[in-house]
Amino acid sequence: MEMTPRIGIFGGTFDPIHVGHLVAAVNTRHDLDLDRVVMMVANVPWQKAGERKVSPAEDRFEMVRTAVGDVEGLEASRMEIDRGGPSYTADTVAQYAALHPGAELFVIVGWDVGSELQSWERLDEVRDLASLVIVNRPGTPPPAGLRRQGWRLSQVTVPNLEISSTDLRARAATGRPLDYLVPGPAVRVIRERSLYSVSG
Numbered sequence: 001m002e003m004t005p006r007i008g009i010f011g012g013t014f015d016p017i018h019v020g021h022l023v024a025a026v027n028t029r030h031d032l033d034l035d036r037v038v039m040m041v042a043n044v045p046w047q048k049a050g051e052r053k054v055s056p057a058e059d060r061f062e063m064v065r066t067a068v069g070d071v072e073g074l075e076a077s078r079m080e081i082d083r084g085g086p087s088y089t090a091d092t093v094a095q096y097a098a099l100h101p102g103a104e105l106f107v108i109v110g111w112d113v114g115s116e117l118q119s120w121e122r123l124d125e126v127r128d129l130a131s132l133v134i135v136n137r138p139g140t141p142p143p144a145g146l147r148r149q150g151w152r153l154s155q156v157t158v159p160n161l162e163i164s165s166t167d168l169r170a171r172a173a174t175g176r177p178l179d180y181l182v183p184g185p186a187v188r189v190i191r192e193r194s195l196y197s198v199s200g
Contacts, residue, residue: 005100008037008133010108011080011089013045013165015055016172016190017067018182020163022074024135028108028156029073032133036073037108039064042087043080057081059193066185090122093129105129106154111136115143127151172196 010025017039025037041061045054054060058081065076079095080087089107096105107130109117114134117123131152134142137160146153163181171178173196178187190196 005103006032006034006106007096007100007103008032008034008106008108009040009089009092009096009130010037011040011042011087011092013042013054014039014060014064015165016060016168016178016182016195017064017186018163018165018168019180020158020161022067022071022183023158023161024108024110024156025074026071027158028106028133028135031156032106032154034073034106036075038075038077039068040077040080040092043084044086055195059189059195062193063186063189063195066189067183069183069185088121090120090125093126097129104131106131106133108133108135110134111140111143114146117143117146169196 008028010028012021014021021039025039028034029037041057041064043057061076061078061081068074068076080092083091083095093105093107096103107126109132111134114132120126127150131154132146133154133156135156135158136142138157142153142155168178168181172190178190182190
């Protein structure tokens with residue numbers, strides 16, 4: 001009898017990807033016994049529109065692809081890039097549900113995103129097709145009210161790694177080290193493509 005695949009979808013801008021993202025992904029896969037976790041690179045992250053300049057999607061995908069490398073059970077996806085336009089989780093989950101009929105889908109978000117879900121487009125569609133996984137630090141309860149809103153909810157606790165993408169971009173711009181904060185292969189992409197340089 002064929003087992004129902006359990007697929008985690010971990011979306012993000014990943015500008016840049018850092019070790020906190022990978023720690024969250026591998027711990028979620030382990031704790032929830034997922035077959036794989038897909039690191040879904042946003043094409044146009046609509047919630048960040050106008051906030052700051054976002055690195056080109058192809059550069060962000062290359063950082064994620066190289067960072068994931070051959071880590072068992074993790075994969076980089078460019079589905080949202082290939083689809084084009086703004087990236088909405090509802091579209092991505094629907095596309096995965098169509099590609100993998102019967103699969104159990106899990107949308108993986110950080111605690112901070114979990115508290116902002118009401119701003120998502122077509123939230124009911126996401127809730128109908130996928131379970132929600134909140135990744136948080138030790139001792140932090142999940143955002144209030146999610147179960148009352150009808151979510152199938154899981155919680156994964158990871159070490160408290162205070163890593164800021166804003167700080168990482170500033171470090172790269174000023175030539176400070178990214179080692180042990182950003183996976184080595186992704187650091188090489190940043191340097192080779194002069195990402196985050198003041199003139200870039």
